[in-house]
Amino acid sequence: MAEVKIDNLNKSFGSVEVLKDIDLTIADGSFVVLVGPSGCGKSTLLRTIAGLETVSGGEIRIGDKKVNDLAPAAREIAMVFQSYALYPHMDVYGNMAFGLKFAGTPKAEIDRRVGEAARILKLEALMKRRPRELSGGQRQRVAIGRAIVREPKVFLFDEPLSNLDAALRVNTRIEIAKLHKMLKATIVYVTHDQVEAMTLADKIVVMNKGRIEQAGKPLDLYYKPANMFVAGFIGSPAMNFIEGEVGDVTEKGYSVRLADATSVSFTGNGVGKGRKVTLGVRPEHLAVGGTGDLKLEGRIDIVERLGETGYAHVSTGSGKPIIAEVRGGATGEPGQAVTLTATLGHTHLFDEAGQRIG
Numbered sequence: 494m495a496e497v498k499i500d501n502l503n504k505s506f507g508s509v510e511v512l513k514d515i516d517l518t519i520a521d522g523s524f525v526v527l528v529g530p531s532g533c534g535k536s537t538l539l540r541t542i543a544g545l546e547t548v549s550g551g552e553i554r555i556g557d558k559k560v561n562d563l564a565p566a567a568r569e570i571a572m573v574f575q576s577y578a579l580y581p582h583m584d585v586y587g588n589m590a591f592g593l594k595f596a597g598t599p600k601a602e603i604d605r606r607v608g609e610a611a612r613i614l615k616l617e618a619l620m621k622r623r624p625r626e627l628s629g630g631q632r633q634r635v636a637i638g639r640a641i642v643r644e645p646k647v648f649l650f651d652e653p654l655s656n657l658d659a660a661l662r663v664n665t666r667i668e669i670a671k672l673h674k675m676l677k678a679t680i681v682y683v684t685h686d687q688v689e690a691m692t693l694a695d696k697i698v699v700m701n702k703g704r705i706e707q708a709g710k711p712l713d714l715y716y717k718p719a720n721m722f723v724a725g726f727i728g729s730p731a732m733n734f735i736e737g738e739v740g741d742v743t744e745k746g747y748s749v750r751l752a753d754a755t756s757v758s759f760t761g762n763g764v765g766k767g768r769k770v771t772l773g774v775r776p777e778h779l780a781v782g783g784t785g786d787l788k789l790e791g792r793i794d795i796v797e798r799l800g801e802t803g804y805a806h807v808s809t810g811s812g813k814p815i816i817a818e819v820r821g822g823a824t825g826e827p828g829q830a831v832t833l834t835a836t837l838g839h840t841h842l843f844d845e846a847g848q849r850i851g
C-alpha cells in the first residue's frame with residue numbers, strides 16, 4: 494500500500510478549468526472520500542490519479558514515485574467504476590483473472606489470488622456464472638474482486654454503489670468498510686452521497702467547482718464546517734441558515750440580531766458592529782420548547798413523520814421555514830405555536846463570504 498500526495502494540481506479541458514490548485518495527502522492505508530455535487534470534478538480528480546487524464550499543472554505522487562508521466566498500468570492502482578465494466582462473455586473467474594492473465598501471471602498464482610478474492614467477497618459459488626446471470630450487487634462484487642486480485646497500491650472507486658437499490662447500497666457500503674479494515678488498503682472513493690462519505694471515510698474531501706472546500710475527519714466537518722458550503726452539504730436534512738447582523742459589540746463578545754427579530758449573544762471578538770452574518774443550526778440540534786441560548790418563535794407548517802423521529806417545518810418570520818427534528822408521539826400539529834431552542838455550542842456563525850467565524 495502507499496500514500497498518495499497531490500500538489501497544486503490543475504486540470505483544464507480546453508479553456509475550462511475543472512480542477513483548481515488541488516493539494517491533498519491521502520495517508521497510507523486510509524479511506525479518503527471525495528464528495529461534492531455533480532460536476533464538481535470528483536471523477537476528474539480520480540482519473541488524474543489513475544492516469545486516465547493528463548494534468549495541466551502540479552504533481553501526483555504514489556508512494557515515493559512521481560507518476561505524472563506514468564501510464565495507468567504502471568501506477569499500480571486499480572479502479573472500480575459505477576458501470577461495472579465486466580466482460581459479458583466471460584464467467585466470474587474469467588473476469589477476475591483477465592488482467593492477471595494479460596500480465597503473464599503464472600496460473601497457480603492467478604488461482605490463488607482469484608480464490609482469495611472470491612472467498613473475501615463470498616463469490617465462490619458463482620465462479621462459473623456470466624455477468625448477465627448475476628444481480629447488480631454480485632456484479633459489483635466481481636468488479637471489486639477484479640481490483641483486489643491485482644494487489645494494487647491504491648484502490649480508486651468512482652460511485653461504485655450508485656447503480657444499486659437502496660437496501661443493497663447499505664449492505665455493500667458495510668461490505669466495503671469491512672474490506673478496507675481487512676485489506677488495510679489505501680482507498681480513494683468518490684460519491685455524491687454525504688451519508689456514504691460520513692460512514693466510510695477516515696477523511697472526507699468536500700469539493701465544489703473544482704476546488705477543495707474542506708478536508709478532514711467526518712465529525713470535524715460535521716461539528717466545525719469551515720464554511721457554509723460544507724455546513725450545508727454535510728448532514729441530512731441540511732443545516733438551517735438564518736440571516737442576521739451583528740448588533741452590540743462589547744469587550745466580552747457581541748450580539749447577533751436575526752432576521753426573525755430574535756437576538757443571540759456570542760463570546761469572542763473581531764466581529765464589527767453592523768456586519769452581515771449567517772447563523773447555522775442543524776435540525777437535530779433544535780429542541781421544541783426547553784431553554785437555550787438560541788430561541789426561535791414560530792408556527793408549525795407541517796410535520797414529516799418518519800417513525801420515532803420526524804421533521805417539523807416551522808415558519809419563524811426569518812425567511813425560509815426552519816426544520817427541527819422531533820421525537821416520539823407528541824410531535825406537534827400544523828398551526829401550533831412553538832419555541833425552538835438550541836445551545837450556543839450547536840450554532841455556527843458565518844461571515845458575508847460564507848466563512849466560519851464562530
Ligand code: ADP
Pocket residue numbers: 506509511529530531532533534535536537538
Ligand atoms: P463529477 O465527477 O464531480 O460529477 P466530473 O469530474 O465528471 O464531475 O466533471 C467535472 C467537470 O468537467 C464537468 O463540468 C464536466 O462537464 C467537465 N468534464 C469532464 N470530462 C470532460 C471532458 N473529457 N471534456 C470536457 N469537459 C469535461
Ligand code: MG
Pocket residue numbers: 535536537
Ligand atoms: Mg463523477
